[in-house]
Amino acid sequence: MNWQDVAQALFGADHAIRQNGLFLHGTGQLDGQPITVLGTTGHAPIGVQLALQQARVVLDTIAQQPGRPILLLIDTQGQQLRRRDELLGINRAMAHLGMAIDLARRQGHRVLGLVYDQALSGGFITSGLIADACYALPEAEIRVMRIPAMARVTKLPEAMLEQLAQANPVFAPGVDNYVAMGGVRSLWRADAAGALAPTLRAALADTPVRDVRAADGAARGGRRLAADVIAQVLQAP
Incomplete structure (x- = not known):
């Protein structure tokens, strides 16, 4: 789904989201409440410029619209792999x-x-993983690393990783596996009229302000030990 269709499903015609290159920014209206919207499109590689553009919108919202909700629209192939961005300090910008x-x-x-x-x-x-919660459309694609790349980094055979991915979401790409691990809180499905406004409304009302991803992952069977390990660390003297 392109960003224009997403904006239409979320806000109808009641939005002022604009595209500047691969950068999205603007506002949407939900039940008369303004929402700051920012993000990327075109499978954008996040380099220094895009990272700073997004941060500027967030900081301006904090300074000028206290308490206003912020929605991040995410479509990225990851960080920009370019010497220029490395020299400019892409790690610091991100x-x-x-x-x-x-x-x-x-x-x-x-x-x-x-x-x-x-x-x-x-x-x-x-971006999405630092928000209060991250959601996804069912057709979205989420992964940190493809299995062939994972095999090169871990020095484990691809066949072994493919087998592990069948039973363990940690090794497998795909939006459903990120839901199982708790990284994605839930999938947003449009209603019969094609609208996503009801899911956005519910998320604004119900999303917890504390990080519950490890607990969600344990409850869903995708990350069985993370919550227990976190609890032990917090209890350690």
């Missing part, structure tokens, strides 16, 4: 974006992520 989103949450802004197309690697980690 960290700045993540810290801006975290600051918004701490200042009382409800921040939601929606993967509407593709979410890969660092471009996803520093």
Whole structure:
């Protein structure tokens, strides 16, 4: 689904979202309430410029519209793999974006992520995974690493990783596996009229402000040990 269709499903004609290159920014109206919208399109690689553009919108919202909800529309192939961005400090720019989103949450802004197309690697980690909660459309694609790349990094045979992926969501790409692990809170499905506004409305009302991903992963069987390990660390002297 392209971003225009997503915006229509979320807000109808009541939005002022604009595309500037691969960067999306603007506002939408839900039940008369303005929502800051930002994100990317075209499977955007997140480089220094895109990271700073998104962070600027978040910081401007904090300064100028206290408490306004923020919606991140996510479609990215991950970080920009280019010498120029490495020399300019892409790691610091992406960290700045993540810290801006975290600051918004701490200042009382409800921040939601929606993967509407593709979410890969660092471009996803520093956006949707730092929001209060991340949601996805059923047709979205989410992964950190393809199994062939995972095999090269871990030095394990692809056949072994393919077998592990059948039973363990941690090894498998796909939006359903991220739901099972708790990284994606739920899938947003349009209603009979094709609208996503009801799911956005429910998420703004019901999304917890504390991080419950590990607990969700344990309850769903996708991450069986993370919640217990976190609890033990918190209890350690």
